[in-house]
Amino acid sequence: xxxxxxxxxxxxxxxxxxxxxxxxxxxxxxxxxxxxxxxxxxxxxxxxxxxxxxxxxxxxxxxxxxxxxxxxxxxxxxxxxxxxxxxxxxxxxxxxxxxxxxxxxxxxxxxxxxxxxxxxxxxxxxxxxxxxxxxxxxxxxxxxxxxxxxxxxxxxxxxxxxxxxxxxxxxxxxxxxxxxxxxx
Numbered sequence: 804x805x806x807x808x809x810x811x812x813x814x815x816x817x818x819x820x821x822x823x824x825x826x827x828x829x830x831x832x833x834x835x836x837x838x839x840x841x842x843x844x845x846x847x848x849x850x851x852x853x854x855x856x857x858x859x860x861x862x863x864x865x866x867x868x869x870x871x872x873x874x875x876x877x878x879x880x881x882x883x884x885x886x887x888x889x890x891x892x893x894x895x896x897x898x899x900x901x902x903x904x905x906x907x908x909x910x911x912x913x914x915x916x917x918x919x920x921x922x923x924x925x926x927x928x929x930x931x932x933x934x935x936x937x938x939x940x941x942x943x944x945x946x947x948x949x950x951x952x953x954x955x956x957x958x959x960x961x962x963x964x965x966x967x968x969x970x971x972x973x974x975x976x977x978x979x980x981x982x983x984x985x986x987x
Contacts, residue, residue, distance in 0.1 A: 805830050808984065811977065821976045824965070824986040831961055834981035837969050841869070844958040845876035848908075848938065851954075853879040857906040857936070860927075861885050863896070864978070865912025868970030869940045869958070873910070881908075888919060893926045902930035912971045913941030913957060917949050924951025941966060941983075959983070 805828065811817070812825040832840070859881055861870045870883065885896040907927055915923075920937060927935055934953040942957025949955070961983065967973040968980035977984075 805984065807980065807982070811980070817976060818974065821974050824967075824973050825977070825984075828967075828984040828986040831963055831966060831983040831985050832959060837959075837982060838872075840958040841872045842876060844938075844956065845873055847956060848873070849877050849879055852881070852906065852908070852936075855906040855933075856880045856882075857908045858900065858902065859883045859908045859910055862909060862911040862915075862923075863887050864972070865914060865940075865970055866910040868978070869912065870910055888915065888923060893923050902927065902932055904931060904933055906934045906936065907932055908936045908938050909952075911937070911939050913939035913961075914966070914971065917947075920949040921951055924949060927951075940970060961985075 808825045808828055812822045817825070859870070861867070861883060863885055874883070882900060884899045887894045887896065909923060909927070924935055928951055935951065937949060937952040937955040939955075939957040941959055941961045942955070943962050944960055946955065946957070963985035965973070965987070966983055966985045967977050968983045970978055971983070972978040973986070
């Protein structure tokens with residue numbers, strides 16, 4: 804087990820189910836690799852969106868860490884709103900501005916299925932948008948552009964299942980870890 808995960812498991816009053824997963828986890832990317840990937844991601848977003856005034860829809864809770872990091876690294880006009888996704892679809896949090904004639908960036912951790920992303924794109928597509936971008940922390944080597952999105956970007960390639968850290972959780976815990984880990 805990674806030293807950081809060992810400290811977290813031993814010093815915290817975590818449920819047994821979480822500790823078991825931590826004890827069987829392997830590191831996917833350390834904090835430096837994550838920061839470098841997010842730096843590259845921010846540069847790419849800035850190059851493509853700096854003149855678009857996009858509306859960033861942060862899909863909670865998985866996008867929270869990525870959003871915080873990107874807000875420090877992207878310097879261009881953008882609005883940020885929040886949403887959640889459940890079996891009933893996309894649920895807006897708070898008031899949103901008009902989506903008409905806007906480029907919308909869906910920011911997410913990357914753990915939804917292709918069908919879920921397509922459902923989100925259909926719901927967003929009911930508005931007269933200019934474009935919909937899917938921007939995720941994680942993507943796989945087999946990712947195709949889900950129907951309804953004009954562009955898809957991700958910070959890291961990761962084919963592992965059960966990934967946590969850097970905004971992604973294991974049973975609600977360990978979302979705040981600076982690296983990415985996976986358990987079998």
